[in-house]
Amino acid sequence: MATPRRAFVRSEFSPSLAPPLSVGGPFGWVRANLFNSALSSILTLASIAFILWITPGLVRWLLIDAVWSAPDGDACRAPGSGACWAYVRAKITFFTYGAYPRDALWRVDVTLAMGAALAVWLLWPDWPRKGVAAILFFAIYPHVAFILLHGMGDGSRAVVNAAAGVFNSEALRDFARDGIPIIGTHLWGGIFVSLLVATVGIVVSLPMGVLLALGRQSTAPFIRFFCIVLIEVVRGVPLITVLFMANTMLPLFVPDAWTPDRLLRPLIGVALFASVYMAEVVRGGLQAVPRGQLEGAMALGLTQSRMMRLIVLPQALTIVIPGIVNSFIALFKDTTLVAIVGVFDFLRAIDTQRLDPAWNGPTISTTGYAFAAMFYFVFCFAMSRYSLMMERRLAHGRKR
Amino acid sequence: MTDANLRSRAAAHAVAIEMRDVHKWFGRFHVLRGIDLNVSRGERIVVCGPSGSGKSTLIRCINRLETHQRGTIVVDGRELTDDTKRTDEIRRDVGMVFQHFNLFPHLTVLENCTLSPIWTLGKSQKAATEMAMHFLRRVRIPEQAHKYPLQLSGGQQQRVAIARALCMSPKIMLFDEPTSALDPEMVKEVLDTMVSLAKDGMTMICVTHEMGFAREVADRVAFIDNGEFVEINNPEEFFAHPKHERTKLFLSQILR
Numbered sequence: 001m002a003t004p005r006r007a008f009v010r011s012e013f014s015p016s017l018a019p020p021l022s023v024g025g026p027f028g029w030v031r032a033n034l035f036n037s038a039l040s041s042i043l044t045l046a047s048i049a050f051i052l053w054i055t056p057g058l059v060r061w062l063l064i065d066a067v068w069s070a071p072d073g074d075a076c077r078a079p080g081s082g083a084c085w086a087y088v089r090a091k092i093t094f095f096t097y098g099a100y101p102r103d104a105l106w107r108v109d110v111t112l113a114m115g116a117a118l119a120v121w122l123l124w125p126d127w128p129r130k131g132v133a134a135i136l137f138f139a140i141y142p143h144v145a146f147i148l149l150h151g152m153g154d155g156s157r158a159v160v161n162a163a164a165g166v167f168n169s170e171a172l173r174d175f176a177r178d179g180i181p182i183i184g185t186h187l188w189g190g191i192f193v194s195l196l197v198a199t200v201g202i203v204v205s206l207p208m209g210v211l212l213a214l215g216r217q218s219t220a221p222f223i224r225f226f227c228i229v230l231i232e233v234v235r236g237v238p239l240i241t242v243l244f245m246a247n248t249m250l251p252l253f254v255p256d257a258w259t260p261d262r263l264l265r266p267l268i269g270v271a272l273f274a275s276v277y278m279a280e281v282v283r284g285g286l287q288a289v290p291r292g293q294l295e296g297a298m299a300l301g302l303t304q305s306r307m308m309r310l311i312v313l314p315q316a317l318t319i320v321i322p323g324i325v326n327s328f329i330a331l332f333k334d335t336t337l338v339a340i341v342g343v344f345d346f347l348r349a350i351d352t353q354r355l356d357p358a359w360n361g362p363t364i365s366t367t368g369y370a371f372a373a374m375f376y377f378v379f380c381f382a383m384s385r386y387s388l389m390m391e392r393r394l395a396h397g398r399k400r
Numbered sequence: 401m402t403d404a405n406l407r408s409r410a411a412a413h414a415v416a417i418e419m420r421d422v423h424k425w426f427g428r429f430h431v432l433r434g435i436d437l438n439v440s441r442g443e444r445i446v447v448c449g450p451s452g453s454g455k456s457t458l459i460r461c462i463n464r465l466e467t468h469q470r471g472t473i474v475v476d477g478r479e480l481t482d483d484t485k486r487t488d489e490i491r492r493d494v495g496m497v498f499q500h501f502n503l504f505p506h507l508t509v510l511e512n513c514t515l516s517p518i519w520t521l522g523k524s525q526k527a528a529t530e531m532a533m534h535f536l537r538r539v540r541i542p543e544q545a546h547k548y549p550l551q552l553s554g555g556q557q558q559r560v561a562i563a564r565a566l567c568m569s570p571k572i573m574l575f576d577e578p579t580s581a582l583d584p585e586m587v588k589e590v591l592d593t594m595v596s597l598a599k600d601g602m603t604m605i606c607v608t609h610e611m612g613f614a615r616e617v618a619d620r621v622a623f624i625d626n627g628e629f630v631e632i633n634n635p636e637e638f639f640a641h642p643k644h645e646r647t648k649l650f651l652s653q654i655l656r
Contacts, residue, residue, distance in 0.1 A: 292500050293502060293504065296503070296504065299491055299502075300492075300515070301488050301520045302488075303520070304484070314506050315506050318506065394506070
């Protein structure tokens, strides 16, 4: 048989070459991303023009013409002056703590510092002993925070007294007698109340949301029905209505002695509202876990609850990290609505102080709101970046 | 012969799986129509049939991923019922390998293998890890233990899935088209693993169209169509002299 004429055998493999300039490098990037079509070129130029137009005025108002320190509002009332940061500096204590007694501010500081430290421990991916951090943050910290912020009632005094008996400690006995004086929530206010409402909302809404989402998928009809009704009713009502209802209706349903505190009522409302939204986010994640994962787990003999805890939820929650953080960000900003039922949050603190005659002037309101905007932006942006980082870290579940 | 010997011989011939008149419906669709099957301990059975014939449903009934509506299935002396606790127990003794692997993508290969031994068999982390490494060596990928499943090739993933099932020390292994989703180059590495498993005497039911594998290891080949067994025979007879017209047609379509 003759050799086929078109037979071919490669003797060596060709090396890989560097891409041409139009593909790689900064020039290629600019061409591919900024000027790849007529429309895109126009948009690029228009955006540059807009940035050039807006930036100088903003920088001048926020930084160059701004009044950084002044004893009162006179300097800020001068024509052409920019943001009155002196006013923010003078009012920062009020913005942070509201009307909380000035000699007890350390109690708030300690609480916030402990919360921040525990949160960082819990959220920083490489730090060890997350279990200890979780117990401290979710079980111990709320009690400590309550005693610190609110003060010691008869109950906690009795506990300390008992401890004094056990350890036979004079110092503890004195502490039980003097205690930490009670500071009513009507004096609480400012940034710390905003952070409190947001933290409670976030910490409650994730586990509650998971439970409601699982309940909604339950095979037990009554559990499923209850979860669906709760989710749909609360979700179908504006947050303000939920807050009003929590404020006015909760006292109608529970005995007088148990009537929740005026700050606790909106806290419950916010947590409930956030939970049902979270439930729907989590449900989306549960549905995105392929059926094969359940079958794989079942075939290994895992029980239903372990399958959920070890296989389904970790994957479902990873998938919906963007949605979860989206809910958290929305919740963080929605906390400003608690002002409507008389809680003195950060935004309301700013709102009341701008009319102070010592500082009143044309730039005061704008400065206050700009400060509030920056505060909210810093927190929300941080949450957003954190979620992006976690998404990337957990991506091995989906990426090759 | 001693008593112990007699008992172990009796056990060796005991029935691993017994299916009696099993029927199953999906809605109004009658998928399984009276399946009768006895699988002895150590027996290897290959089930083949056209798509939609009910072969996957059949083996998924054995570990109750599907529930049957009539008839009885007895696995290792225990009947499958609504009792979820007993179902979980049976599933621990019945390993399953899926067409699409169903590895847990958020866990490493090693964690995939140790998860159920730790949580359902109560093994220590150390014992489970040792066992997992033993079986990962056996499927010849111990070096991948700390990677995530999606970093592996399809063939490697399927071998991990086999190792994961073996870590539960199953008495019976079910294979549901284990090579159908693989690139052609990777079929052999998975089949080699299954052959070596068969040579060790594992009781196996394999739904597969790998007829070379069936010839090599199967004690019986079963052809299923329309939810019924059409022909069951030893592989020599099954391939050389298929009796039923439907079997002949099927074989002529998949072999060439």
